[in-house]
Amino acid sequence: MSDNPIQSAERLFHVLETLAQEESMSLTELSVRTGLHKSTVHRLLRSLICLGYAEQDSETSQYQLTYKILALSSACYTKNRLIKRLHPLLKELCAKCHETVHLVKLEGTRILYLDKVESYDHSYQMYSRIGIFNDLYCCATGKALLAAMSDEQILALWPSLGVTQKTPHTITSPELFMKEIRKVRRLGYACDRQEAELGLFSVGAALRDFSGQSQYAVSITAPVSRVTNTVLKHNIALLLDAKKRLSEELGYQAL
Numbered sequence: 001m002s003d004n005p006i007q008s009a010e011r012l013f014h015v016l017e018t019l020a021q022e023e024s025m026s027l028t029e030l031s032v033r034t035g036l037h038k039s040t041v042h043r044l045l046r047s048l049i050c051l052g053y054a055e056q057d058s059e060t061s062q063y064q065l066t067y068k069i070l071a072l073s074s075a076c077y078t079k080n081r082l083i084k085r086l087h088p089l090l091k092e093l094c095a096k097c098h099e100t101v102h103l104v105k106l107e108g109t110r111i112l113y114l115d116k117v118e119s120y121d122h123s124y125q126m127y128s129r130i131g132i133f134n135d136l137y138c139c140a141t142g143k144a145l146l147a148a149m150s151d152e153q154i155l156a157l158w159p160s161l162g163v164t165q166k167t168p169h170t171i172t173s174p175e176l177f178m179k180e181i182r183k184v185r186r187l188g189y190a191c192d193r194q195e196a197e198l199g200l201f202s203v204g205a206a207l208r209d210f211s212g213q214s215q216y217a218v219s220i221t222a223p224v225s226r227v228t229n230t231v232l233k234h235n236i237a238l239l240l241d242a243k244k245r246l247s248e249e250l251g252y253q254a255l
Helices: 005-019 027-034 038-051 068-079 081-097 140-147 151-160 174-187 229-249
Strands: 054-056 063-065 100-107 110-117 133-135 190-193 200-207 216-223
Touching: 005 027, 005 038, 005 063, 027 038, 038 054, 081 100, 081 110, 081 216, 081 229, 100 140, 110 140, 140 174, 140 190, 140 200, 140 216, 151 174, 174 190, 200 229, 216 229
Parallel strands: none
Antiparallel strands: 054 063, 100 110, 100 216, 110 133, 190 200, 200 216
16 A cells, blocks of 8 residues: 555655755664654655755765755745845845845744845855744744744743754743743844854844734844944844834835
């Protein structure tokens, strides 16, 4: 009897998404990461290879994604009308702050990077890239999006957020986190003080759409060495202005 088609598709994409997290992976690593039996992973890899989305290195026997997956993401990015509308405002924000700007979308218990405008005024380049996910609890955009929810919603989500001590600055206590959330609501923006990655400081704000809901957020990220008090105040002012303009582009009308 053949496998459940929905289960098979779910497993196939699970392998594909796991493989996308690293430059290359062995069959054993993929099996451990996905929680699937080696024979199952091997069968799914063969399907991805036949479809042209994966390949196996003849020397190392490691598996990796091909550039075909980039064609899909590029087509999706190009055709996304929302990104087309917001991108000019992101470029403008980047030109004013001279730092990396991100647009993200809330996807379940994580954020998805939809767009990125990188400043080339400095040599330091961000690790982030369009199409990858990040955790809600430790980044500025994630905290801003959580702050748009009720306390009850946040506490209900907390056990599923996979909270871990990523850096010495990561907030892992639900009590301290809720205190942080109340501060975000009061200020209208959130900060990531090296909580997701050492050396990086971000400010982020949730955007509102035509329905008044917040599914998207924008951020400014810079090496902590460049974030003086003067720079921080300047970036926050730019962020809050961009938040207003981007929200208006999403159809939000303040009462």
